[in-house]
Amino acid sequence: DSKTTIEAVTTNLRRNEDSGYIGIKNADLIRSVVEALRERQVDTYFDWVKGHNGHEANERADQLAKQGAREPQPEQGPERAPSKWRLTGAKLERMMQSLAYRAIRERKSAEVGPRRSTEVVLAEVKRDLKRAFNSSRTSERIWKDLRKKTVTRECAQFLWRAMHNGYMVGEKWLKAGIPDHLKVRAICQECDELKTMTHILAECEATGRREVERLLASLWK
Numbered sequence: 001d002s003k004t005t006i007e008a009v010t011t012n013l014r015r016n017e018d019s020g021y022i023g024i025k026n027a028d029l030i031r032s033v034v035e036a037l038r039e040r041q042v043d044t045y046f047d048w049v050k051g052h053n054g055h056e057a058n059e060r061a062d063q064l065a066k067q068g069a070r071e072p073q074p075e076q077g078p079e080r081a082p083s084k085w086r087l088t089g090a091k092l093e094r095m096m097q098s099l100a101y102r103a104i105r106e107r108k109s110a111e112v113g114p115r116r117s118t119e120v121v122l123a124e125v126k127r128d129l130k131r132a133f134n135s136s137r138t139s140e141r142i143w144k145d146l147r148k149k150t151v152t153r154e155c156a157q158f159l160w161r162a163m164h165n166g167y168m169v170g171e172k173w174l175k176a177g178i179p180d181h182l183k184v185r186a187i188c189q190e191c192d193e194l195k196t197m198t199h200i201l202a203e204c205e206a207t208g209r210r211e212v213e214r215l216l217a218s219l220w221k
């Protein structure tokens with residue numbers, strides 16, 4: 001029910017971040033909310049509702065706010081979202097360097113429209129199916145495959161969205177409107193490569209991916 005809060009994480013966000021939240025009330029709370037929204041990695045839409053008007057979720061939020069106000073205040077302010085992105089010093093400098101030239105190189109691909117990016121992914125899927133299994137699948141067939149009983153619902157949803165380029169990864173962080181300090185998310189900190197879905201799933205040198213691959217291979221046998 002607070003227009004100020006909605007504006008703080010939407011229309012005023014850029015200005016606040018550019019100015020370092022100087023003179024902004026509840027800056028810590030706003031930044032926590034912004035971090036949480038960004039961690040969702042999807043677009044979030046806000047719908048303002050009239051306060052104290054019997055709206056179920058609004059009443060519940062009021063209750064939680066009252067409850068929170070009664071609790072002892074932590075000394076460091078509210079728990080911040082994971083700090084893995086709060087880079088400092090040499091690491092940040094190195095990443096900003098690799099970003100600078102990548103940003104220019106990738107600008108074109110970031111501007112590719114949603115429909116076209118799905119076609120690009122589909123073309124890659126077809127190429128890889130051909131390479132790995134010598135199978136020539138049509139687009140229709142590939143979408144149908146996602147609905148097979150052997151594919152779990154979660155897996156199908158993930159693949160569907162990944163194929164529509166619906167995850168906030170890679171060059172999406174280089175789009176206009178993303179503040180500079182967030183653009184580093186476009187790059188894999190481990191490999192210094194553009195962190196696309198392909199990189200995350202198939203190329204990344206971080207330990208997690210190799211482990212998943214090893215488990216998959218043993219499952220397959």
Ligand SMILES: [Zn+2]
Nearest residue numbers: 188191204205
């Ligand atoms: Zn990587």
